[in-house]
Amino acid sequence: MDPNKTPDALLDDVGAAFSRLRRRTNQALTDHGMTKRDLTRNLIINVVDEADGEMTVGAVADQLNVDPSVASRMVTDCIDSGYLQRAASAADGRRTVLRLAPAGVELRDRFSRLQRETFEQITSAWTDADRLELARLLTRYADDSGRHA
Numbered sequence: 001m002d003p004n005k006t007p008d009a010l011l012d013d014v015g016a017a018f019s020r021l022r023r024r025t026n027q028a029l030t031d032h033g034m035t036k037r038d039l040t041r042n043l044i045i046n047v048v049d050e051a052d053g054e055m056t057v058g059a060v061a062d063q064l065n066v067d068p069s070v071a072s073r074m075v076t077d078c079i080d081s082g083y084l085q086r087a088a089s090a091a092d093g094r095r096t097v098l099r100l101a102p103a104g105v106e107l108r109d110r111f112s113r114l115q116r117e118t119f120e121q122i123t124s125a126w127t128d129a130d131r132l133e134l135a136r137l138l139t140r141y142a143d144d145s146g147r148h149a
Contacts (some may be wrong), residue, residue, distance in 0.1 A: 029111070036136040037077070042111045044078050045104050054089050054097040083107055 005013075026039055034042075047063045048055045061071035075098060078084040083104035089095040100108070123131045 025118060028121075029114055032114050032118075034111070034114065037080065038107070038111075040074060041078050041083055041109060045077050045083055045108050048084060048098045048104075049100055050106060050132070054091065054095075056095065056097055060098070061126060078104070 029039065030036065043064070044060060045062050051059070057070055057075050060075055061068040064071060064074075066074075075084060075114050079086065081103070082101055085099050085101045086096050087099050089097045119135070120131075123134065126134075
C-alpha cells in the first residue's frame with residue numbers, strides 16, 4: 001500500500017481490492033481442501049442462516065441476484081447433500097421454506113473456522129489492534145451494505 005495516496009485514490013482502489021480479496025480468500029479456502037462447489041454451498045448456507053425471517057428459493061435468488069432457476073439448482077444441491085431442509089412455512093403452510101440441516105451447521109462452522117484461520121494468517125504481521133480494527137470495520141461494512149442493497 002502506498003502511504004502517499006490521496007484519499008480519492010484510496011477510495012478508487014476499494015473495488016479492485018474487494019475483487020482481489022474475494023479471489024485470494026477463496027483460493028486460500030480451496031488450498032485447505034474446500035471445493036468450488038463447497039464455496040457455493042457455503043454461500044447458500046449463509047444466506048439461509050442470516051435470514052431475518054423465513055427463506056425461500058425465490059428469496060435466495062433475490063439475495064444472490066441470480067435467476068430463480070439458478071438459485072433452485074444451488075438450493076437443490078444443498079438439499080441433496082444434506083445441508084438444507086425444506087419445511088412448511090409457519091406463516092403459510094402452503095409455502096416451502098429453507099432451514100439449515102445439522103450437516104449445514106457443521107459446514108458453516110467449518111468454513112467459519114477456516115475463514116478465521118485465513119484472516120489470521122494474512123494479517124499475522126499486523127498488530128492486534130490493526131487486525132481487530134479491520135475485523136470491526138469489515139463487519140460494520142458488511143452489516144451496512146445489507147441496508148443499502
